[in-house]
Amino acid sequence: MHPAAIQIIRETAEAERAQQVRRLAAQGAVIPFPSDVLIAPTVTLGKDCVILSGCILTGDTAVGDGCVIGPGTILHNVSVGAGSELCQVHGVDAQVGKGCSIGPFVHIRPNTALGDGVHLGNFVEVKNSTIGDGTKVSHLTYVGDSDVGKEVNFGCGTVTVNYTGKEKFRTTIGDHCFIGCNTNLIAPVTVGDYGYTAAGSTITNDVPENALAIARAKQVNKEGWVTKKKPYKGME
Numbered sequence: 530m531h532p533a534a535i536q537i538i539r540e541t542a543e544a545e546r547a548q549q550v551r552r553l554a555a556q557g558a559v560i561p562f563p564s565d566v567l568i569a570p571t572v573t574l575g576k577d578c579v580i581l582s583g584c585i586l587t588g589d590t591a592v593g594d595g596c597v598i599g600p601g602t603i604l605h606n607v608s609v610g611a612g613s614e615l616c617q618v619h620g621v622d623a624q625v626g627k628g629c630s631i632g633p634f635v636h637i638r639p640n641t642a643l644g645d646g647v648h649l650g651n652f653v654e655v656k657n658s659t660i661g662d663g664t665k666v667s668h669l670t671y672v673g674d675s676d677v678g679k680e681v682n683f684g685c686g687t688v689t690v691n692y693t694g695k696e697k698f699r700t701t702i703g704d705h706c707f708i709g710c711n712t713n714l715i716a717p718v719t720v721g722d723y724g725y726t727a728a729g730s731t732i733t734n735d736v737p738e739n740a741l742a743i744a745r746a747k748q749v750n751k752e753g754w755v756t757k758k759k760p761y762k763g764m765e
Contacts, residue, residue: 566599575611593627607637610645626662644679661704674716675700684710684728691716703738 549570550563557576560566565582573591574580581599586592590604593611598604600617607620610627618632622639625631630648638656643649647660650667658672661679666672670683674691676699687708689700700714703722708714713731720726721738730744 602632674698675702677702678704678706678722680704681706681708683708684712686711687714688712689714689716 546567547563549568550560550566553568553574554560556574557578558574559577559579561579562582566580567585567587568574568580569587569590571589572586575592575594575596577595578592579597580586581597583601584599585603586598587604588606590607590609592598592609593613595612596609597614598609599615602615602618604615604618604620606622607625609615609625610629612627613625613629614631615625615629616632618635618637620637623637623641623643625637625643626645626647628646629643631637632649632651634651635649636654637643637649638654640657641655642659643655644660644662644664646663648665648667649655652669653666654671654673655666656673658675658677660666660672660677661681663679664677664681664683666683666687667685669685670687671689672683673689674697675689681702681704684707687710690713691697691700698716700716701719702708703720703724705723706720707725708720709726709728709730711729712726714720714726715731715733718732718735720732720736720742721740723739724736725741726732726736727741727743727745730742732742732744736742
C-alpha cells in the first residue's frame with residue numbers, strides 16, 4: 530500500500546478514536562489517557578466511569594456508573610455493574626455484578642456470571658460458571674463449569690476438575706462454604722451449604738452441608754532418610 534494511503538488510514542482511525550472519546554466523556558466517563566485506549570462505538574460507559582491506560586473495550590461491553598477499568602484490561606461483550614474495579618482482566622461474553630473487585634491477572638471466559646461484591650484475585654480463571662454474591666476467590670484458582678453460592682471462600686490453589694478427556698461435568702458449591710487450599714474438586718461433585726474441605730484434599734464424593742471433608746493420605750516421616758540416601762548433589 531502507498532505510504533500516503535497508509536497515512537490517511539492512520540489519521541482517519543485517530544480521528545474516529547478522538548470522536549469516540551469525546552462522545553463518552555460528554556456522557557460522564559473519565560478517560561485520562563485517551564490515546565492509550567481503544568473503545569468500540571458499540572461500547573457504553575456509565576457516569577464517572579474511569580478507563581485507564583491499555584484498555585481495549587469492544588462488542589456489546591457495558592460498564593456501569595463509578596467503575597474503574599484498567600490498566601491493561603480487555604473486555605468483549607462484558608457487562609460490568611456499578612462500582613466495580615477491574616485491573617488487568619481479560620473478559621469475554623460474561624457478566625460482572627456490582628461492587629466487584631477483579632484482578633490483577635484474571636481471565637473471565639464465556640458464559641460466566643459473577644454476582645455482586647465478588648472478589649477474584651491474581652491468577653484466577655473462571656469459565657462457564659456462576660458465582661454468588663460476596664464470594665472470594667483470592668488467588669491461583671480455576672473455577673470451570675461450576676455453580677457457586679454466596680459468601681464462599683476459596684483457598685489458594687483450588688481446582689474444579691471438570692474434564693475427563695471426553696466429557697465435562699459440573700461442580701456445585703453451596704452458600705457459605707470454605708474450600709481449603711489446594712483442594713481438587715472432581716466433578717460431578719456437590720459441596721453442601723456451610724461445607725468445609727480440608728487443605729490438600731481431593732474430593733471425589735459429595736460433601737454434606739455443615740460437614741468437613743478430609744481426603745488426603747496420612748503423613749509418614751522416614752527418619753534419617755536424607756543422611757542415608759544423600760539425594761542431593763554436593764552431599765558427602
